[in-house]
Amino acid sequence: MTDVSIKVTDLTLRFPVYGVDAKSLKKNLARVTVGGRLGASNTGATEVTALSHLNLNLRAGDRLGLIGHNGSGKTTLLRALSGAYEPDEGQIEVRGRIAALLDLSLGIDPSATGVDNIRLRGRIAGMSSKEIEDKMDEIAEFSGLGPFLAMPMKTYSAGMQARLAFAVATAVEADVLLMDEWISVGDADFQKLAHRRLLNLVERAGILVLSSHDAGLLRLYCNKVMRLEGGVASEVKDIRRLDELLAAA
Amino acid sequence: MESGQHMLRTGRRGTLFEFSMALRDLVTSYHRRGLAWSLAWHDVVSRYRGSILGPFWITISMGLMVLGIGLLYAKLFGISVAEFMPYVAMGIVFFGLMAGTINEGCDTFVQASSMLSQTSLPMFTFIWRTVLRNLINLAHHAVIIVGVILVFGLWRVMDPFPALGGLLLTIVNLAWISMLAAIASARFRDIPQFVMSVMQFAIFMTPVFWKPDAFPDRHAFLTLNPFYHMLTTIRAPLMGQQADGLSYVILAIMAVLGWALTFSVFAITRRRIVHFL
Numbered sequence: 001m002t003d004v005s006i007k008v009t010d011l012t013l014r015f016p017v018y019g020v021d022a023k024s025l026k027k028n029l030a031r032v033t034v035g036g037r038l039g040a041s042n043t044g045a046t047e048v049t050a051l052s053h054l055n056l057n058l059r060a061g062d063r064l065g066l067i068g069h070n071g072s073g074k075t076t077l078l079r080a081l082s083g084a085y086e087p088d089e090g091q092i093e094v095r096g097r098i099a100a101l102l103d104l105s106l107g108i109d110p111s112a113t114g115v116d117n118i119r120l121r122g123r124i125a126g127m128s129s130k131e132i133e134d135k136m137d138e139i140a141e142f143s144g145l146g147p148f149l150a151m152p153m154k155t156y157s158a159g160m161q162a163r164l165a166f167a168v169a170t171a172v173e174a175d176v177l178l179m180d181e182w183i184s185v186g187d188a189d190f191q192k193l194a195h196r197r198l199l200n201l202v203e204r205a206g207i208l209v210l211s212s213h214d215a216g217l218l219r220l221y222c223n224k225v226m227r228l229e230g231g232v233a234s235e236v237k238d239i240r241r242l243d244e245l246l247a248a249a
Numbered sequence: 250m251e252s253g254q255h256m257l258r259t260g261r262r263g264t265l266f267e268f269s270m271a272l273r274d275l276v277t278s279y280h281r282r283g284l285a286w287s288l289a290w291h292d293v294v295s296r297y298r299g300s301i302l303g304p305f306w307i308t309i310s311m312g313l314m315v316l317g318i319g320l321l322y323a324k325l326f327g328i329s330v331a332e333f334m335p336y337v338a339m340g341i342v343f344f345g346l347m348a349g350t351i352n353e354g355c356d357t358f359v360q361a362s363s364m365l366s367q368t369s370l371p372m373f374t375f376i377w378r379t380v381l382r383n384l385i386n387l388a389h390h391a392v393i394i395v396g397v398i399l400v401f402g403l404w405r406v407m408d409p410f411p412a413l414g415g416l417l418l419t420i421v422n423l424a425w426i427s428m429l430a431a432i433a434s435a436r437f438r439d440i441p442q443f444v445m446s447v448m449q450f451a452i453f454m455t456p457v458f459w460k461p462d463a464f465p466d467r468h469a470f471l472t473l474n475p476f477y478h479m480l481t482t483i484r485a486p487l488m489g490q491q492a493d494g495l496s497y498v499i500l501a502i503m504a505v506l507g508w509a510l511t512f513s514v515f516a517i518t519r520r521r522i523v524h525f526l
Contacts, residue, residue, distance in 0.1 A: 083369025086520040
Protein backbone atom coordinates (compact mmCIF):
# COMPACT_ATOMS: atom_id res chain seq x y z
CA MET A 1 0.00 0.00 0.00
CA THR A 2 1.43 3.29 -1.01
CA ASP A 3 -1.16 5.63 0.45
CA VAL A 4 -0.64 4.57 4.04
CA SER A 5 -1.19 7.62 6.19
CA ILE A 6 -2.17 8.93 9.59
CA LYS A 7 -3.93 12.24 9.74
CA VAL A 8 -4.87 13.69 13.09
CA THR A 9 -6.58 17.04 13.06
CA ASP A 10 -7.15 19.12 16.16
CA LEU A 11 -7.64 16.06 18.34
CA THR A 12 -8.94 16.62 21.83
CA LEU A 13 -9.59 13.68 24.10
CA ARG A 14 -11.19 13.98 27.51
CA PHE A 15 -11.65 11.20 29.99
CA PRO A 16 -14.70 11.39 32.12
CA VAL A 17 -13.73 9.99 35.48
CA TYR A 18 -16.72 8.35 37.03
CA GLY A 19 -16.05 8.48 40.73
CA VAL A 20 -16.77 5.44 42.82
CA ASP A 21 -19.82 7.32 44.04
CA ALA A 22 -21.12 8.11 40.60
CA LYS A 23 -21.06 4.45 39.65
CA SER A 24 -23.72 3.55 42.16
CA LEU A 25 -27.26 3.77 40.89
CA LYS A 26 -28.58 4.86 44.27
CA LYS A 27 -26.45 7.98 44.20
CA ASN A 28 -27.75 8.78 40.76
CA LEU A 29 -31.35 8.28 41.77
CA ALA A 30 -30.75 10.41 44.82
CA ARG A 31 -29.34 13.06 42.53
CA VAL A 32 -32.51 13.06 40.47
CA THR A 33 -34.67 13.53 43.51
CA VAL A 34 -32.64 16.37 44.95
CA GLY A 35 -32.62 18.02 41.54
CA GLY A 36 -30.79 21.24 40.97
CA ARG A 37 -29.11 21.53 44.31
CA LEU A 38 -26.02 19.88 42.98
CA GLY A 39 -25.99 22.30 40.13
CA ALA A 40 -23.06 22.10 37.83
CA SER A 41 -21.89 18.65 38.86
CA ASN A 42 -25.10 16.96 37.77
CA THR A 43 -23.35 14.71 35.27
CA GLY A 44 -21.38 13.22 38.13
CA ALA A 45 -18.19 13.02 36.12
CA THR A 46 -14.99 14.99 36.39
CA GLU A 47 -13.21 15.33 33.10
CA VAL A 48 -9.50 14.99 32.55
CA THR A 49 -8.17 16.36 29.32
CA ALA A 50 -5.68 13.75 28.13
CA LEU A 51 -4.88 15.24 24.74
CA SER A 52 -5.61 18.71 23.58
CA HIS A 53 -5.66 20.12 20.06
CA LEU A 54 -3.17 17.65 18.71
CA ASN A 55 -2.22 17.68 15.04
CA LEU A 56 -0.21 14.99 13.37
CA ASN A 57 0.48 14.01 9.78
CA LEU A 58 2.41 10.88 8.97
CA ARG A 59 3.06 9.25 5.62
CA ALA A 60 4.55 5.94 4.53
CA GLY A 61 8.11 5.66 5.74
CA ASP A 62 7.58 7.81 8.81
CA ARG A 63 8.69 6.24 12.06
CA LEU A 64 7.63 8.49 14.86
CA GLY A 65 8.97 8.28 18.39
CA LEU A 66 6.80 9.64 21.20
CA ILE A 67 8.50 10.99 24.29
CA GLY A 68 7.16 12.64 27.38
CA HIS A 69 6.73 12.15 31.10
CA ASN A 70 4.47 9.54 32.59
CA GLY A 71 0.90 10.63 32.10
CA SER A 72 1.74 13.00 29.29
CA GLY A 73 -0.68 11.25 26.93
CA LYS A 74 1.58 8.91 24.95
CA THR A 75 -0.43 5.78 25.55
CA THR A 76 -3.70 7.65 25.14
CA LEU A 77 -2.55 8.86 21.73
CA LEU A 78 -1.58 5.32 20.74
CA ARG A 79 -4.93 3.98 21.88
CA ALA A 80 -6.75 6.74 20.04
CA LEU A 81 -4.78 5.87 16.89
CA SER A 82 -5.75 2.22 17.34
CA GLY A 83 -9.40 3.25 17.26
CA ALA A 84 -10.29 2.40 20.85
CA TYR A 85 -11.00 5.95 21.97
CA GLU A 86 -13.37 8.27 20.20
CA PRO A 87 -12.21 11.88 19.91
CA ASP A 88 -14.20 14.51 21.76
CA GLU A 89 -13.14 17.04 19.18
CA GLY A 90 -11.25 16.82 15.96
CA GLN A 91 -10.62 13.85 13.76
CA ILE A 92 -8.38 10.82 13.38
CA GLU A 93 -8.00 9.22 9.99
CA VAL A 94 -5.79 6.20 9.47
CA ARG A 95 -5.33 4.49 6.12
CA GLY A 96 -3.82 1.04 6.19
CA ARG A 97 -4.16 -2.02 8.36
CA ILE A 98 -3.43 -1.14 11.95
CA ALA A 99 -1.59 -3.38 14.37
CA ALA A 100 -1.54 -2.09 17.92
CA LEU A 101 1.03 -3.83 20.09
CA LEU A 102 0.19 -2.01 23.28
CA ASP A 103 -0.30 -4.81 25.74
CA LEU A 104 1.34 -8.19 25.32
CA SER A 105 -1.22 -9.87 27.56
CA LEU A 106 -4.20 -8.76 25.48
CA GLY A 107 -6.53 -11.66 24.86
CA ILE A 108 -4.22 -14.15 26.55
CA ASP A 109 -5.92 -16.87 28.55
CA PRO A 110 -3.44 -18.32 31.06
CA SER A 111 -5.20 -21.65 31.36
CA ALA A 112 -5.28 -22.27 27.61
CA THR A 113 -2.38 -23.86 25.75
CA GLY A 114 0.16 -21.86 23.79
CA VAL A 115 -1.36 -22.93 20.48
CA ASP A 116 -4.87 -21.95 21.58
CA ASN A 117 -3.59 -18.58 22.67
CA ILE A 118 -1.90 -18.05 19.31
CA ARG A 119 -5.24 -18.71 17.61
CA LEU A 120 -7.22 -16.50 19.96
CA ARG A 121 -4.81 -13.62 19.85
CA GLY A 122 -4.59 -13.90 16.08
CA ARG A 123 -8.36 -13.72 15.75
CA ILE A 124 -8.50 -10.63 17.94
CA ALA A 125 -5.78 -9.01 15.84
CA GLY A 126 -7.99 -9.50 12.80
CA MET A 127 -6.47 -12.58 11.18
CA SER A 128 -8.78 -15.19 9.69
CA SER A 129 -8.47 -18.74 10.97
CA LYS A 130 -6.84 -19.69 7.69
CA GLU A 131 -4.25 -16.93 7.98
CA ILE A 132 -3.48 -18.11 11.48
CA GLU A 133 -3.05 -21.73 10.46
CA ASP A 134 -0.79 -20.61 7.61
CA LYS A 135 1.38 -18.68 10.01
CA MET A 136 1.21 -21.13 12.88
CA ASP A 137 4.51 -22.83 12.04
CA GLU A 138 6.32 -19.55 11.66
CA ILE A 139 4.94 -18.20 14.94
CA ALA A 140 5.72 -21.44 16.74
CA GLU A 141 9.25 -21.48 15.41
CA PHE A 142 9.90 -17.87 16.26
CA SER A 143 8.60 -18.28 19.80
CA GLY A 144 11.16 -21.08 20.24
CA LEU A 145 8.85 -22.78 22.72
CA GLY A 146 8.68 -26.11 20.91
CA PRO A 147 6.80 -28.75 22.92
CA PHE A 148 5.75 -26.14 25.48
CA LEU A 149 3.21 -24.80 22.98
CA ALA A 150 0.98 -27.72 23.91
CA MET A 151 1.14 -26.74 27.59
CA PRO A 152 -1.10 -24.22 29.33
CA MET A 153 0.33 -20.69 29.38
CA LYS A 154 0.23 -20.59 33.17
CA THR A 155 3.08 -23.11 33.25
CA TYR A 156 5.27 -20.66 31.32
CA SER A 157 7.81 -18.40 32.92
CA ALA A 158 7.27 -14.68 32.43
CA GLY A 159 9.90 -14.65 29.70
CA MET A 160 8.28 -17.54 27.87
CA GLN A 161 4.91 -15.84 28.02
CA ALA A 162 6.44 -12.70 26.62
CA ARG A 163 8.06 -14.70 23.80
CA LEU A 164 4.77 -16.21 22.75
CA ALA A 165 2.83 -12.98 23.02
CA PHE A 166 5.50 -11.15 21.07
CA ALA A 167 5.59 -13.83 18.38
CA VAL A 168 1.83 -13.61 17.80
CA ALA A 169 1.60 -9.88 18.10
CA THR A 170 4.27 -9.35 15.48
CA ALA A 171 2.93 -11.97 13.07
CA VAL A 172 0.22 -9.59 11.86
CA GLU A 173 0.66 -8.06 8.43
CA ALA A 174 0.31 -4.38 9.17
CA ASP A 175 0.75 -1.06 7.44
CA VAL A 176 0.57 0.96 10.62
CA LEU A 177 2.33 -0.30 13.69
CA LEU A 178 1.60 1.21 17.10
CA MET A 179 3.87 0.22 19.95
CA ASP A 180 4.08 1.05 23.59
CA GLU A 181 7.43 0.36 25.13
CA TRP A 182 7.74 -3.28 25.93
CA ILE A 183 10.35 -4.31 23.46
CA SER A 184 12.78 -5.48 26.11
CA VAL A 185 11.30 -8.92 26.61
CA GLY A 186 12.97 -12.28 27.04
CA ASP A 187 16.62 -13.19 27.41
CA ALA A 188 19.53 -11.80 25.41
CA ASP A 189 19.14 -14.33 22.58
CA PHE A 190 15.49 -13.57 22.23
CA GLN A 191 16.10 -9.84 22.35
CA LYS A 192 18.35 -10.16 19.35
CA LEU A 193 15.71 -12.15 17.51
CA ALA A 194 13.01 -9.73 18.59
CA HIS A 195 15.08 -6.80 17.42
CA ARG A 196 15.57 -8.31 13.96
CA ARG A 197 11.89 -9.12 13.69
CA LEU A 198 10.89 -5.64 14.73
CA LEU A 199 13.21 -4.03 12.21
CA ASN A 200 11.74 -6.29 9.58
CA LEU A 201 8.23 -5.36 10.66
CA VAL A 202 9.07 -1.70 10.73
CA GLU A 203 10.41 -1.95 7.21
CA ARG A 204 7.28 -3.70 5.99
CA ALA A 205 4.92 -1.46 7.94
CA GLY A 206 4.41 1.88 6.27
CA ILE A 207 4.29 3.80 9.54
CA LEU A 208 5.53 3.15 13.03
CA VAL A 209 4.53 5.07 16.12
CA LEU A 210 6.58 4.07 19.12
CA SER A 211 6.35 5.43 22.61
CA SER A 212 9.47 5.09 24.73
CA HIS A 213 11.63 6.67 27.40
CA ASP A 214 14.75 5.09 25.94
CA ALA A 215 16.59 7.56 23.71
CA GLY A 216 18.81 4.81 22.29
CA LEU A 217 15.80 2.79 21.26
CA LEU A 218 14.18 5.78 19.63
CA ARG A 219 17.32 6.53 17.65
CA LEU A 220 17.42 2.92 16.55
CA TYR A 221 13.86 2.64 15.25
CA CYS A 222 12.61 6.13 14.54
CA ASN A 223 13.33 8.90 12.08
CA LYS A 224 11.03 11.47 13.66
CA VAL A 225 10.18 12.41 17.19
CA MET A 226 7.42 14.26 18.99
CA ARG A 227 7.21 15.31 22.59
CA LEU A 228 4.01 15.27 24.60
CA GLU A 229 3.58 17.31 27.71
CA GLY A 230 0.33 17.35 29.62
CA GLY A 231 -1.53 16.30 26.51
CA VAL A 232 -0.02 19.04 24.38
CA ALA A 233 2.23 17.99 21.52
CA SER A 234 5.41 19.64 20.34
CA GLU A 235 6.03 19.84 16.64
CA VAL A 236 7.35 16.75 14.93
CA LYS A 237 11.14 16.95 14.65
CA ASP A 238 13.83 14.95 12.96
CA ILE A 239 15.29 12.28 15.21
CA ARG A 240 18.69 14.01 15.05
CA ARG A 241 17.16 16.78 17.08
CA LEU A 242 16.02 14.41 19.83
CA ASP A 243 18.46 16.00 22.27
CA GLU A 244 16.81 19.39 21.85
CA LEU A 245 13.46 17.93 22.79
CA LEU A 246 14.92 16.01 25.70
CA ALA A 247 16.72 19.12 26.90
CA ALA A 248 13.45 21.04 26.84
CA ALA A 249 12.15 18.70 29.50
CA MET B 250 -15.36 3.32 8.59
CA GLU B 251 -13.88 -0.05 9.25
CA SER B 252 -12.75 -1.83 6.14
CA GLY B 253 -9.65 -2.88 7.98
CA GLN B 254 -7.85 -0.49 5.67
CA HIS B 255 -9.39 2.80 6.59
CA MET B 256 -10.34 4.09 9.99
CA LEU B 257 -12.04 7.38 10.66
CA ARG B 258 -12.82 8.64 14.13
CA THR B 259 -14.30 12.04 14.72
CA GLY B 260 -15.85 14.14 17.43
CA ARG B 261 -19.60 14.33 17.78
CA ARG B 262 -21.35 15.50 14.66
CA GLY B 263 -24.96 15.35 15.71
CA THR B 264 -27.38 12.58 16.54
CA LEU B 265 -27.74 11.25 13.02
CA PHE B 266 -23.99 10.77 12.79
CA GLU B 267 -23.93 8.91 16.11
CA PHE B 268 -26.60 6.54 14.82
CA SER B 269 -24.71 5.92 11.61
CA MET B 270 -21.56 5.12 13.60
CA ALA B 271 -23.54 2.72 15.79
CA LEU B 272 -24.87 1.07 12.66
CA ARG B 273 -21.34 0.79 11.34
CA ASP B 274 -20.33 -0.96 14.54
CA LEU B 275 -23.15 -3.45 13.99
CA VAL B 276 -22.21 -4.05 10.35
CA THR B 277 -18.54 -4.53 11.23
CA SER B 278 -19.46 -7.04 13.91
CA TYR B 279 -21.36 -8.94 11.23
CA HIS B 280 -18.35 -8.96 8.92
CA ARG B 281 -16.24 -10.22 11.79
CA ARG B 282 -18.80 -12.71 13.09
CA GLY B 283 -16.12 -15.41 13.09
CA LEU B 284 -14.42 -13.54 15.92
CA ALA B 285 -17.56 -13.47 18.09
CA TRP B 286 -17.92 -17.17 17.49
CA SER B 287 -14.26 -17.88 18.36
CA LEU B 288 -14.56 -15.88 21.57
CA ALA B 289 -17.81 -17.60 22.57
CA TRP B 290 -16.39 -21.03 21.83
CA HIS B 291 -13.23 -20.21 23.72
CA ASP B 292 -15.31 -19.07 26.72
CA VAL B 293 -17.12 -22.39 26.89
CA VAL B 294 -13.95 -24.41 26.41
CA SER B 295 -11.97 -22.44 28.97
CA ARG B 296 -14.73 -22.44 31.59
CA TYR B 297 -14.76 -26.21 31.65
CA ARG B 298 -11.10 -26.89 30.93
CA GLY B 299 -9.85 -29.98 32.70
CA SER B 300 -13.36 -31.19 33.37
CA ILE B 301 -14.31 -34.38 31.55
CA LEU B 302 -18.01 -33.69 31.13
CA GLY B 303 -17.65 -29.94 30.68
CA PRO B 304 -20.91 -28.10 30.07
CA PHE B 305 -22.71 -31.41 30.44
CA TRP B 306 -22.33 -30.95 34.18
CA ILE B 307 -24.92 -28.21 33.97
CA THR B 308 -26.99 -30.51 31.78
CA ILE B 309 -26.77 -33.21 34.43
CA SER B 310 -27.75 -30.84 37.22
CA MET B 311 -30.65 -29.58 35.11
CA GLY B 312 -31.62 -33.17 34.36
CA LEU B 313 -31.66 -33.99 38.07
CA MET B 314 -33.81 -30.98 38.78
CA VAL B 315 -36.17 -32.01 36.00
CA LEU B 316 -36.44 -35.52 37.42
CA GLY B 317 -36.95 -34.34 40.97
CA ILE B 318 -39.38 -31.55 40.30
CA GLY B 319 -41.12 -33.53 37.56
CA LEU B 320 -41.86 -36.46 39.87
CA LEU B 321 -42.55 -34.46 43.01
CA TYR B 322 -44.78 -31.76 41.56
CA ALA B 323 -46.66 -34.25 39.40
CA LYS B 324 -47.57 -36.02 42.63
CA LEU B 325 -48.32 -32.80 44.54
CA PHE B 326 -50.44 -31.26 41.80
CA GLY B 327 -51.97 -34.57 40.82
CA ILE B 328 -50.86 -34.35 37.18
CA SER B 329 -49.56 -37.34 35.23
CA VAL B 330 -45.77 -37.59 35.05
CA ALA B 331 -45.98 -38.10 31.29
CA GLU B 332 -47.56 -34.70 30.99
CA PHE B 333 -45.64 -32.83 33.64
CA MET B 334 -42.07 -34.12 33.19
CA PRO B 335 -41.57 -32.82 29.61
CA TYR B 336 -43.29 -29.60 30.62
CA VAL B 337 -40.84 -28.94 33.45
CA ALA B 338 -37.89 -30.15 31.39
CA MET B 339 -38.53 -27.63 28.64
CA GLY B 340 -39.35 -24.95 31.17
CA ILE B 341 -36.05 -25.33 32.99
CA VAL B 342 -33.89 -25.61 29.88
CA PHE B 343 -35.38 -22.65 28.03
CA PHE B 344 -35.65 -20.48 31.10
CA GLY B 345 -31.96 -21.31 31.62
CA LEU B 346 -31.23 -19.79 28.23
CA MET B 347 -33.12 -16.62 29.15
CA ALA B 348 -31.59 -16.20 32.59
CA GLY B 349 -28.10 -17.05 31.30
CA THR B 350 -28.16 -14.63 28.39
CA ILE B 351 -29.51 -11.77 30.49
CA ASN B 352 -27.40 -12.34 33.60
CA GLU B 353 -24.19 -12.79 31.63
CA GLY B 354 -25.11 -9.77 29.57
CA CYS B 355 -24.22 -7.68 32.62
CA ASP B 356 -20.60 -8.82 32.31
CA THR B 357 -20.30 -8.42 28.56
CA PHE B 358 -18.46 -5.09 28.45
CA VAL B 359 -16.91 -5.21 31.90
CA GLN B 360 -15.22 -8.48 31.03
CA ALA B 361 -14.00 -7.16 27.68
CA SER B 362 -12.62 -3.90 29.07
CA SER B 363 -8.98 -4.55 28.17
CA MET B 364 -9.89 -5.43 24.59
CA LEU B 365 -12.23 -2.48 24.24
CA SER B 366 -9.63 0.00 25.47
CA GLN B 367 -6.87 -1.08 23.09
CA THR B 368 -8.48 -2.20 19.88
CA SER B 369 -11.12 -0.98 17.49
CA LEU B 370 -13.14 -4.18 17.72
CA PRO B 371 -16.86 -3.53 17.27
CA MET B 372 -18.78 -3.53 20.53
CA PHE B 373 -21.54 -5.66 19.08
CA THR B 374 -18.99 -8.46 18.76
CA PHE B 375 -19.07 -8.85 22.52
CA ILE B 376 -22.87 -8.91 22.62
CA TRP B 377 -22.86 -11.73 20.08
CA ARG B 378 -20.21 -13.46 22.11
CA THR B 379 -22.51 -13.61 25.13
CA VAL B 380 -25.53 -14.69 23.08
CA LEU B 381 -23.57 -17.33 21.17
CA ARG B 382 -22.03 -18.68 24.35
CA ASN B 383 -25.49 -19.25 25.78
CA LEU B 384 -26.65 -20.88 22.57
CA ILE B 385 -23.70 -23.26 22.76
CA ASN B 386 -24.79 -24.12 26.29
CA LEU B 387 -28.36 -24.61 25.08
CA ALA B 388 -27.08 -27.04 22.47
CA HIS B 389 -25.69 -29.17 25.30
CA HIS B 390 -28.90 -29.01 27.30
CA ALA B 391 -30.88 -29.95 24.20
CA VAL B 392 -30.01 -33.50 25.23
CA ILE B 393 -32.70 -33.18 27.91
CA ILE B 394 -35.26 -31.88 25.44
CA VAL B 395 -34.52 -34.64 22.97
CA GLY B 396 -34.67 -37.10 25.85
CA VAL B 397 -38.16 -36.15 27.02
CA ILE B 398 -39.41 -35.91 23.45
CA LEU B 399 -38.30 -39.48 22.81
CA VAL B 400 -39.26 -40.98 26.17
CA PHE B 401 -42.71 -39.43 26.31
CA GLY B 402 -43.43 -39.85 22.62
CA LEU B 403 -43.88 -36.14 21.97
CA TRP B 404 -42.39 -36.50 18.50
CA ARG B 405 -45.76 -37.87 17.45
CA VAL B 406 -47.63 -34.71 18.39
CA MET B 407 -45.10 -31.89 18.35
CA ASP B 408 -45.01 -29.10 15.82
CA PRO B 409 -41.38 -27.99 15.48
CA PHE B 410 -41.80 -24.98 13.20
CA PRO B 411 -43.81 -22.70 15.50
CA ALA B 412 -41.41 -23.74 18.27
CA LEU B 413 -38.43 -22.69 16.15
CA GLY B 414 -40.20 -19.43 15.40
CA GLY B 415 -40.73 -18.92 19.11
CA LEU B 416 -37.08 -19.70 19.81
CA LEU B 417 -35.95 -17.25 17.17
CA LEU B 418 -38.18 -14.47 18.52
CA THR B 419 -36.96 -15.26 22.02
CA ILE B 420 -33.30 -15.02 21.01
CA VAL B 421 -33.87 -11.71 19.22
CA ASN B 422 -35.49 -10.35 22.36
CA LEU B 423 -32.89 -11.79 24.71
CA ALA B 424 -30.15 -10.17 22.63
CA TRP B 425 -31.45 -6.65 23.16
CA ILE B 426 -32.16 -7.21 26.84
CA SER B 427 -28.65 -8.60 27.22
CA MET B 428 -27.16 -5.58 25.44
CA LEU B 429 -29.14 -3.10 27.49
CA ALA B 430 -27.94 -4.88 30.63
CA ALA B 431 -24.37 -4.74 29.31
CA ILE B 432 -24.46 -0.97 28.76
CA ALA B 433 -26.24 -0.25 32.03
CA SER B 434 -23.91 -2.51 34.02
CA ALA B 435 -20.83 -0.85 32.57
CA ARG B 436 -22.05 2.47 33.89
CA PHE B 437 -23.76 1.42 37.12
CA ARG B 438 -22.28 -1.43 39.07
CA ASP B 439 -25.54 -2.08 40.91
CA ILE B 440 -27.26 -3.29 37.79
CA PRO B 441 -25.87 -6.87 37.80
CA GLN B 442 -27.25 -7.45 41.31
CA PHE B 443 -30.54 -5.90 40.29
CA VAL B 444 -30.80 -8.03 37.16
CA MET B 445 -29.97 -11.16 39.08
CA SER B 446 -32.75 -10.45 41.59
CA VAL B 447 -35.23 -9.82 38.82
CA MET B 448 -34.34 -13.07 37.07
CA GLN B 449 -34.62 -14.99 40.31
CA PHE B 450 -38.02 -13.48 40.89
CA ALA B 451 -39.01 -14.21 37.30
CA ILE B 452 -38.29 -17.93 37.50
CA PHE B 453 -41.02 -18.27 40.12
CA MET B 454 -43.45 -15.82 38.54
CA THR B 455 -43.19 -17.50 35.14
CA PRO B 456 -44.88 -20.86 34.58
CA VAL B 457 -41.62 -22.80 34.56
CA PHE B 458 -42.44 -25.28 37.34
CA TRP B 459 -46.19 -24.79 37.44
CA LYS B 460 -49.03 -24.84 34.97
CA PRO B 461 -50.98 -21.65 34.41
CA ASP B 462 -54.29 -23.53 34.31
CA ALA B 463 -55.53 -21.67 37.37
CA PHE B 464 -55.55 -18.44 35.38
CA PRO B 465 -58.12 -17.66 32.73
CA ASP B 466 -56.65 -17.25 29.25
CA ARG B 467 -54.80 -14.00 28.69
CA HIS B 468 -54.85 -13.08 32.35
CA ALA B 469 -52.79 -9.97 32.95
CA PHE B 470 -50.51 -11.86 35.33
CA LEU B 471 -49.29 -13.88 32.36
CA THR B 472 -49.76 -11.42 29.51
CA LEU B 473 -47.59 -8.81 31.22
CA ASN B 474 -44.75 -11.27 31.78
CA PRO B 475 -42.45 -11.27 28.75
CA PHE B 476 -40.80 -14.51 29.87
CA TYR B 477 -44.17 -16.24 29.76
CA HIS B 478 -44.50 -15.42 26.06
CA MET B 479 -40.95 -16.52 25.31
CA LEU B 480 -41.44 -19.80 27.10
CA THR B 481 -44.90 -20.62 25.85
CA THR B 482 -44.15 -20.00 22.18
CA ILE B 483 -41.31 -22.53 22.36
CA ARG B 484 -42.79 -25.03 24.75
CA ALA B 485 -46.44 -25.32 23.72
CA PRO B 486 -45.72 -26.43 20.11
CA LEU B 487 -43.16 -28.96 21.36
CA MET B 488 -45.81 -30.36 23.70
CA GLY B 489 -48.23 -30.72 20.81
CA GLN B 490 -50.31 -27.71 21.81
CA GLN B 491 -50.85 -24.43 20.11
CA ALA B 492 -49.40 -21.28 21.63
CA ASP B 493 -51.67 -18.25 21.66
CA GLY B 494 -51.02 -16.20 18.51
CA LEU B 495 -51.02 -13.13 20.73
CA SER B 496 -47.77 -14.31 22.32
CA TYR B 497 -46.00 -14.28 18.96
CA VAL B 498 -47.37 -10.82 18.25
CA ILE B 499 -46.26 -9.51 21.63
CA LEU B 500 -42.76 -10.97 21.15
CA ALA B 501 -42.49 -9.42 17.70
CA ILE B 502 -43.58 -6.00 18.96
CA MET B 503 -41.24 -6.30 21.92
CA ALA B 504 -38.37 -7.16 19.61
CA VAL B 505 -38.93 -4.10 17.44
CA LEU B 506 -39.47 -1.65 20.29
CA GLY B 507 -36.72 -3.20 22.41
CA TRP B 508 -34.14 -3.02 19.65
CA ALA B 509 -35.15 0.53 18.81
CA LEU B 510 -34.62 1.51 22.43
CA THR B 511 -31.40 -0.44 22.89
CA PHE B 512 -29.91 0.73 19.64
CA SER B 513 -30.69 4.35 20.53
CA VAL B 514 -29.12 3.97 23.95
CA PHE B 515 -26.08 2.39 22.32
CA ALA B 516 -25.81 5.14 19.71
CA ILE B 517 -25.86 7.78 22.43
CA THR B 518 -23.50 6.07 24.89
CA ARG B 519 -21.19 4.29 22.42
CA ARG B 520 -18.32 6.79 22.78
CA ARG B 521 -18.53 6.69 26.53
CA ILE B 522 -18.78 2.96 27.15
CA VAL B 523 -15.02 2.46 27.03
CA HIS B 524 -14.63 5.17 29.66
CA PHE B 525 -17.25 3.60 31.92
CA LEU B 526 -15.13 0.50 32.32
